[in-house]
Amino acid sequence: MDWQFKSPELWAFLKSLHPGEILSGTVAAIEQFGVFVDLDDGPGHPTFPGVGFLTIPELSWRRIDTPTDDVEVGQRVSCEFLDFDTYNAEARLSLRVLQHDPFHAFADRTVVGQALRGTVVRVLPFGVFVDIGDGVVGLVPFKKVHGRPAASPPEAFQAGTEISVVVTAVESLHRRVFLSRPEEL
Incomplete structure (x- = not known):
């Protein structure tokens, strides 16, 4: 669809925006694939x-399962364009670029060889994802690492289990x- 001719006001508004600009609006609809925001200064959209x-x-x-984990219809939000x-x-x-990234703090305070406790969040054919705190999730791969197995077989893990x-x-x-x-190092 050629939006430039169908909605010139919308096209002009979008062309006037600059990356990094902060925009405010209201969550208008939540779908499984994302969230629509009715921008305060923007025109209406003819379709969305x-x-x-x-x-x-x-x-x-952090990892979320559904958009409603973070936002709800009618909520006011400020976002970066x-x-x-x-x-x-x-x-x-x-929304996330305006939030503190917990990964940087984790990377600054963590060293290779450090022992941690975490909770298994997902078991997949190639490895186990483990929540190690502050929204940081790491991978324990099932393949060999440095010639040694990195993890037990997938059957040894269940989501929700705390492991070292x-x-x-x-x-x-x-x-x-x-x-x-640790026991496999």
């Missing part, structure tokens, strides 16, 4: 409930933490 849109990863630094989605004629927004782990790598650039089981 709001001109602004938040994808699931842009809601929070990321970019202009010309296909859908909407402002792509982020050892940090094997912290990749700050990619926001990843790799773990191993």
Whole structure:
């Protein structure tokens, strides 16, 4: 659809926005794929409930299962403008960039070889994801690490179980933490 001709006011508004700009609005609708935001200074959208849109990863630094874990319809939000989605004629927004990123504090205080306790949040064929606190989740892979198995077979783990782990790598650039089981080191 050629939004430039269908809604020139909307197109002009979106083109006037700059990355990093802070926009305020009200959560207009929540879907499984993201959140629509009715922006205070923006025109209405001819198709969607709001001109602004938040994808699931842009809601929070922590892992969430559903958008309603973080926002609700009618809630006031302030978001950072990321970019202009010309296909859908909407402002792509982020809530998380305005929040403290717990990963940086974790990376600053954690060293390889450090023992931690965590809770298994998900077991997948390639490894176990473990919540090690402050919204940081690390991976205990089932493949070999440095020639040794990193974890027991998948059947040995259940979501919700607290386990001991050892940090094997912290990749700050990619926001990843790799773990191993202490008895398998």
